[in-house]
Amino acid sequence: MLSRESRMRRGEEFQAAIKRGKRAGRPTLVVHLVISGDETPRVGFVVSKAVGGAVIRNKVKRRLRHLMRERLERLPRGSLLVVRANPPAASARSEQLAAELDLALDRILRRRESSMDGQR
Template sequence: MQKEHRLTDKRDFQRVFHHGQSFANRYLVIYYLKNRNSEAFRVGFSVSKKVGKAVTRNRVKRLLREAFRNSSDQIKESYDLVVIARPSAAELEYESVVQNVHHLLRNMERPDAGKRKPAPQRTNSPGAQDKQGERRKGVR
C-alpha cells in the first residue's frame, strides 16, 4: 500500500474512533471519518492478540492490506479508515477477505450507514409498571 494511503499516527486512530462512525460484519469492523485535509483515503489496521499468534495476526494484516489496495477504486472520497479484525477473521482466505471488505465499503457509502436504529417502543404490558420502580407484592 502506498505511503499516502497509510494511517499510522496514534492521534489519527483516536480521532477516527472518537469522532467517526462504524460499521461491522461478522469478521471485520470499520471506523470511518471524512478527511478534509487529504485528497486520498488513508487506512490503518488493528489486529488484537485475540486473533492469534503473531504469524496469524500478520497474515490477517497482509490480506487486509492487499484487499484494500485492490479495492481502492471503490473509495470515492477521502476518508480515514480504521479496520479492526475480529478473532474469526483468522480463518478467512483471501477471497473471503475481499468480499468482506467490499461489503463494508459498499455499506459505508450508504446514507444511513453508521446510524443507530431506534430502540423499540415500550408497550403497556402488565410488567411494564414493575420496571418503573413499583414493587410487586411478595417480592423483596
C-alpha cells in the same frame, strides 16, 4: 502493499476514525470511516492478540492490506478508514475477507451518502 501516503500511522488518526467516524461491522471485521480534509485517503489496520499469535496477526494484516489496495479508489478524498479484524478473520479465506470487506465498505459509504443528502 499500500503506498506510503495511503497508510495511516499516527495514533490521532486512528482515534479520530474510531471515535468520530461511522462504523460498519461484519463477522470477520469492522470498518470505521471519518472524512477530514481533502488529502489522499488513508487506511489503518488493527489486528489484536485476540485474532491469534504474531504470525497469524501479520498474515491477516497482509491480506487486508492487499485487499484494501484494490479498493482504495472507492474512498472519498480526505477519508480516514480503520479496518479492525475480529477473531474469525484468522481462519477466514481471502475470498471471504474480500466479500465481507466489500459489504462493510458498501454499507458505510451508503450511510455517508445518505447523511450527506440529509444535509443538503
